[in-house]
Amino acid sequence: MAEHATTKTIKLRIGRYRPERSDEPFYQEFTLPYRDDMVVLDALNYIKDHIDPTLTYRWSCRMGICGSCGANVDGTPRLTCALYLKDLKKRPVLIEPLENFAILKDLVVDIEPFMAKLESVKPYIMRQDERPIERGEYRQTPEELELYRQQSQCINCMLCYAACPVYGHEEKFLGPAALALALRYEMDTRDQGSAERLAAIATEHGIWQCTFVGECSVVCPKNVDPAGAIQQLKVRAANRLMKAMLLPLAPR
Amino acid sequence: MATETVRKPYVRHRSPWWWTKNPRYVLFQFRELSGAFAVLYAFLVLWQLWALRGGEESYYAFLVFWYSRPMMILNAIILGFVVLHAVTWFALTAKVPLVRIRGRPPPAPLVIGANVAIWIAVSVLIVKLLYRGF
Numbered sequence: 001m002a003e004h005a006t007t008k009t010i011k012l013r014i015g016r017y018r019p020e021r022s023d024e025p026f027y028q029e030f031t032l033p034y035r036d037d038m039v040v041l042d043a044l045n046y047i048k049d050h051i052d053p054t055l056t057y058r059w060s061c062r063m064g065i066c067g068s069c070g071a072n073v074d075g076t077p078r079l080t081c082a083l084y085l086k087d088l089k090k091r092p093v094l095i096e097p098l099e100n101f102a103i104l105k106d107l108v109v110d111i112e113p114f115m116a117k118l119e120s121v122k123p124y125i126m127r128q129d130e131r132p133i134e135r136g137e138y139r140q141t142p143e144e145l146e147l148y149r150q151q152s153q154c155i156n157c158m159l160c161y162a163a164c165p166v167y168g169h170e171e172k173f174l175g176p177a178a179l180a181l182a183l184r185y186e187m188d189t190r191d192q193g194s195a196e197r198l199a200a201i202a203t204e205h206g207i208w209q210c211t212f213v214g215e216c217s218v219v220c221p222k223n224v225d226p227a228g229a230i231q232q233l234k235v236r237a238a239n240r241l242m243k244a245m246l247l248p249l250a251p252r
Numbered sequence: 253m254a255t256e257t258v259r260k261p262y263v264r265h266r267s268p269w270w271w272t273k274n275p276r277y278v279l280f281q282f283r284e285l286s287g288a289f290a291v292l293y294a295f296l297v298l299w300q301l302w303a304l305r306g307g308e309e310s311y312y313a314f315l316v317f318w319y320s321r322p323m324m325i326l327n328a329i330i331l332g333f334v335v336l337h338a339v340t341w342f343a344l345t346a347k348v349p350l351v352r353i354r355g356r357p358p359p360a361p362l363v364i365g366a367n368v369a370i371w372i373a374v375s376v377l378i379v380k381l382l383y384r385g386f
Contacts, residue, residue: 019260075273102261110261143355165277168266212344213280228347235348 010034010085012043014055015096017103025103028052029092040080040088040095041069044107057107064221067157071107072096077162077219098162100171114158117174121182121201126193138190151184151229153222160216160226172205176216176226179207183229186236195240202237210234282333283340289333296330342367 009031017025030047041059048055057080059069064082071080074094085093101109131138160176161167167175182201185191201207210230217227243250271277303314317323346364349357 017262019262020258023260023262025262025264099264102263104259104261110259146355165270165280168270211280211284213277215274215276215280218276225347231344231347232349235350 008034010038010043011092012047013092013094014044014047014107015094015103016055016106017097018054019105034085036084036086038085040071040073040078040083040085040093043085043093044080044095056105065155067155070098070157070159070162072099072162077159079157079159079221082221098158100162100164100168101158109158111158113171114156114161114175114177117178118156118181121174121178121185122193122197123181123185125185125188125191126196127190128192140189144189147189148184148187151180151187151224154180154184154224155222157221159219159221160224163215163219165213165215166209166211170205170209173209174201174206176210176220176230177224179210179233180224180226180229183233186233194236198233198237198240201233202241207233207237279340283336286333286337286340289330290337293330293334338371339368342371 010033011029011031013027013029015025016028030051032043032046032051034043041062044055044057044059048057057069057071059081060066061068062081064079067079069080070077072078072095073080073083074088074090075096077098080095095107097103097107097109101111101114104110125138154177156177158177164173164176167173179201182197185197186194207230210227212227212231214227217225220226271281300314300318304311342364345367346360349363351358
């Protein structure tokens with residue numbers, strides 16, 4: 001790309017943290033050749049290839065499906081592969097690691113707490129009556145698939161956690177993506193583990209900690225609507241509680 | 253296999269002014285604050301009842317205070333917050349599709365519109381009941 005005849009340049013201000021050299025993050029500015037068809041990730045790759053090979057960030061697919069390249073761009077969590085520089089008004093463009101996460105190096109944040117949260121919502125089909133394998137798969141109609149298709153679109157990019165002030169305040173909060181994933185299995189007609197799953201998420205640091213700021217759904221690149229998912233889980237959990245109180249002997 | 257870690261995670265400090273960075277965070281903070289104004293109004297109404305119980309003179313004194321300029325301003329502010337509280341609550345209802353129309357959740361504008369319409373109808377009914385005969 002360096003060989004392209006171009007006169008335009010762009011300035012980026014990037015949040016950096018080099019744990020082996022310093023105790024504090026800092027900002028570094030880079031000026032590089034610019035074209036209108038560049039996304040933020042292209043600019044980061046240009047810096048790494050031509051200016052500073054130590055710049056560290058995650059990326060993989062470049063097409064908004066792997067969920068690796070999230071960063072705070074001008075203060076908003078975005079997928080850097082899906083954001084054109086021409087659509088950003090401010091100069092220099094400010095690129096920082098995702099908010100609310102511990103920084104490991106430059107734009108790379110610690111995703112391990114997030115992975116543990118995903119696991120904790122029991123994101124798998126739980127059966128009371130396991131069918132023998134000879135009887136084939138558990139079938140669903142297209143309408144039954146439609147019930148949870150939206151929540152199943154999550155790519156675990158963690159933009160919703162970076163946008164969530166509740167998570168910024170309390171790191172124990174299960175958070176938007178993990179709870180949307182819980183609803184995905186709650187709505188699955190093959191699943192019979194609702195009681196167990198709701199017990200895991202209808203807790204102080206689960207659905208009840210959400211105050212419905214709604215920003216998770218605004219930044220979600222896959223229209224998963226985690227904010228809506230959590231409110232639906234609240235209704236399901238409240239219904240279950242009321243039924244248990246009013247009809248203590250009824251099967252659940 | 254045991255691996256040695258050289259990680260030194262850096263945890264950022266959040267400014268108490270975090271909510272000023274995004275207009276939607278500001279709206280959220282105001283929505284949370286609106287609950288306090290709703291409680292304040294409840295106490296004002298209780299105070300009114302307490303004044304009424306004290307007889308004609310005490311209630312008249314209350315009314316003089318109630319119609320004073322600072323109280324009118326306070327009531328206007330409370331009205332603003334309570335309307336914000338109600339509107340944001342109705343906006344939330346669209347997120348929880350309890351009914352399905354032809355297998356699909358109804359569109360958000362329909363849910364919010366229906367809720368707001370019922371809210372206005374009930375409010376008009378209450379006002380009519382209160383002022384009947386005036």
